[in-house]
Amino acid sequence: MPELINANPTIYTSKKSHRVITAEEEDENIEDKIDSQEVFDLIRSISDPEHPLTLEELNVTQLDHVTVDDNNDRIVIEFTPTIPHCSMATLIGLCIRVRLLRSLPERFKVDINVRKGTHQSEQAVNKQLNDKERVAAALENTHLLEVVNQCLTTANARGNISRHK
Numbered sequence: 001m002p003e004l005i006n007a008n009p010t011i012y013t014s015k016k017s018h019r020v021i022t023a024e025e026e027d028e029n030i031e032d033k034i035d036s037q038e039v040f041d042l043i044r045s046i047s048d049p050e051h052p053l054t055l056e057e058l059n060v061t062q063l064d065h066v067t068v069d070d071n072n073d074r075i076v077i078e079f080t081p082t083i084p085h086c087s088m089a090t091l092i093g094l095c096i097r098v099r100l101l102r103s104l105p106e107r108f109k110v111d112i113n114v115r116k117g118t119h120q121s122e123q124a125v126n127k128q129l130n131d132k133e134r135v136a137a138a139l140e141n142t143h144l145l146e147v148v149n150q151c152l153t154t155a156n157a158r159g160n161i162s163r164h165k
Contacts, residue, residue: 033070034104040066042103043077046095046155049088049147054154058082060092065115073107075100078115085120093129094138095151102152 040063044056055061065078077096081089093112100110112129114122128134139145 034068034108035070036063036066036068039068039075039077039100039104043096043099043155046092046099047151047153049091049095049151055079055092055096061096073109075104075108075110077110077112079112080115080118084118089114089119089121089125090128091144091147091151093125094135094144095148097129097135098139098148099152099155
């Protein structure tokens with residue numbers, strides 16, 4: 001068994017979503033705006049690559065760190081690795097990106113960043129996560145894609161929201 005990078009992470013209590021889905025949101029003929037809560041609901045239940053816990057339970061993702069500008073087709077996600085030297089940071093960001101690529105309309109430009117001051121290589125990680133060619137190359141790696149899909153299995157089971165309008 002490989003040695004864990006963060007063998008004893010702090011576990012946080014998941015907050016229950018208080019989102020009330022309206023009849024208009026249920027109506028497929030009415031296009032409703034995507035908001036921060038909806039995006040957060042898509043990523044909160046992604047499994048950590050190292051632990052059987054979600055990104056929300058590890059406080060890696062938080063609603064306050066999701067910004068959505070539906071009018072300008074822009075989403076910014078900031079995440080916080082559990083430790084400053086986390087070697088899984090790029091993989092976590094890739095999982096977030098793939099979840100959103102599969103769930104949101106293509107019109108959105110999504111920026112995914114490590115929160116400032118929370119990782120020793122934040123600039124390098126951010127560059128990798130926001131470079132289309134690097135992301136595409138990473139997703140061509142069958143083993144890496146398998147790991148990403150495994151992390152997304154829980155997200156798909158817990159928060160299966162997909163909107164391709």
